[in-house]
Amino acid sequence: MPVDTDRLIEDHKDLVYHLIHRTVRDRTAYEEIFQEVFLNVLESLPRFEGRSKLSTWIASIAVHTCYKFIHKAGRQERVESFGDWLERRSDPAVPSDLQDNLERNDVKRRLERYLGELAPKYALPVTLFYLEGMSYKEIAEVLGVPLGTVKSCLFRGLKELRKRIDGGEDGYLLGRRP
Amino acid sequence: MDTCLDDALKLDYLNGLLSEEDRARFEEHLAACPRCRREIVELRNTVTAVAGLKPPSVPAAWMAAAKDRLRAKGSSLVSPVTGKPAPARRRANVFQYGVVTAGVTAALVLLIWLVMGGTVQRWFPGLSTAALGISDPGAARMIDLVALVLALHALILVPSIIDNIYQLVRQGGRRIRPGSSAGFFAG
Numbered sequence: 001m002p003v004d005t006d007r008l009i010e011d012h013k014d015l016v017y018h019l020i021h022r023t024v025r026d027r028t029a030y031e032e033i034f035q036e037v038f039l040n041v042l043e044s045l046p047r048f049e050g051r052s053k054l055s056t057w058i059a060s061i062a063v064h065t066c067y068k069f070i071h072k073a074g075r076q077e078r079v080e081s082f083g084d085w086l087e088r089r090s091d092p093a094v095p096s097d098l099q100d101n102l103e104r105n106d107v108k109r110r111l112e113r114y115l116g117e118l119a120p121k122y123a124l125p126v127t128l129f130y131l132e133g134m135s136y137k138e139i140a141e142v143l144g145v146p147l148g149t150v151k152s153c154l155f156r157g158l159k160e161l162r163k164r165i166d167g168g169e170d171g172y173l174l175g176r177r178p
Numbered sequence: 179m180d181t182c183l184d185d186a187l188k189l190d191y192l193n194g195l196l197s198e199e200d201r202a203r204f205e206e207h208l209a210a211c212p213r214c215r216r217e218i219v220e221l222r223n224t225v226t227a228v229a230g231l232k233p234p235s236v237p238a239a240w241m242a243a244a245k246d247r248l249r250a251k252g253s254s255l256v257s258p259v260t261g262k263p264a265p266a267r268r269r270a271n272v273f274q275y276g277v278v279t280a281g282v283t284a285a286l287v288l289l290i291w292l293v294m295g296g297t298v299q300r301w302f303p304g305l306s307t308a309a310l311g312i313s314d315p316g317a318a319r320m321i322d323l324v325a326l327v328l329a330l331h332a333l334i335l336v337p338s339i340i341d342n343i344y345q346l347v348r349q350g351g352r353r354i355r356p357g358s359s360a361g362f363f364a365g
Binding site for chain 2: 005006008009013014017021031034035039042107108111112115126129130131132148151152154155158159161162165
């Protein structure tokens with residue numbers, strides 16, 4: 001029975017894209033990596049033994065593919081892309097009646113940025129646990145590291161985020177003490 | 179509690195993964211330790227904020243290209259449900275596997291024939307039972323028999339040996355090993 005590739009992509013596209021987004025900074029490479037992940041998944045599918053969930057297994061391939069890309073890109077990967085530069089630009093002044101909503105959105109945008117700035121070893125556990133709903137054990141499988149490493153990276157990831165929030169101007173909105 | 183709690187415990191508390199008993203002990207410590215209490219409040223706010231983020235969406239324009247590329251690739255691969263390879267690929271694997279197995283089996287049979295037929299003893303007199311100091315014909319026959327049993331045993335193991343070699347060779351190729359991203363965690 002041939003693989004239903006459309007279904008495979010549809011079911012896992014968001015997870016894969018999310019992991020690429022959290023791991024790789026060069027946005028121009030996202031599409032290529034996205035396709036590469038699914039090609040690798042298809043190629044490795046005969047060896048999938050069903051010992052973990054298919055999504056966990058695909059996530060581990062996505063992370064590894066990103067890792068290979070970063071390794072290959074080397075120092076270039078650290079260069080800020082034009083898209084990142086645009087995102088960092090401050091917004092122009094807005095009317096006060098929209099201020100509350102926009103502030104809330106702005107906080108999310110900043111938090112998104114802080115999460116994007118974290119090293120993958122912190123950003124990935126945080127993303128997989130809080131946004132993809134994976135357990136510690138599943139994250140350990142995805143990242144190929146011991147459970148203790150997952151927990152310490154998750155905790156340090158939260159602390160790093162906290163540090164960035166405290167250092168930024170939106171700390172008061174996220175419970176920072178004045 | 180006199181000392182502050184470790185990070186793993188704090189994390190489990192934040193994520194609601196502590197048992198009733200541990201949670202009670204943890205909260206007992208929090209009540210007495212303003213430093214830990216402040217840290218937990220700050221981290222809880224961070225967790226709430228992170229959990230409220232919306233995961234990014236895949237640009238719709240990508241999907242058609244990705245699906246086309248994968249459909250072409252996928253037609254020659256296997257189903258994760260049945261685990262059975264698609265016909266073309268399966269034929270190729272069975273053929274390669276058969277050729278290697280037949281070759282190794284033939285080599286072993288030839289070896290047994292050479293040993294049992296006395297050819298080895300003729301070509302390499304040093305390996306004969308006489309040269310090894312075994313003069314008793316009964317003992318010599320026994321040694322031949324043991325050699326035959328060992329050779330047959332090796333023959334029985336051939337398929338699994340070949341299979342293992344195959345797995346190693348295939349893994350050595352363009353294989354993506356799930357969970358091998360430990361490089362992220364170095365340092």
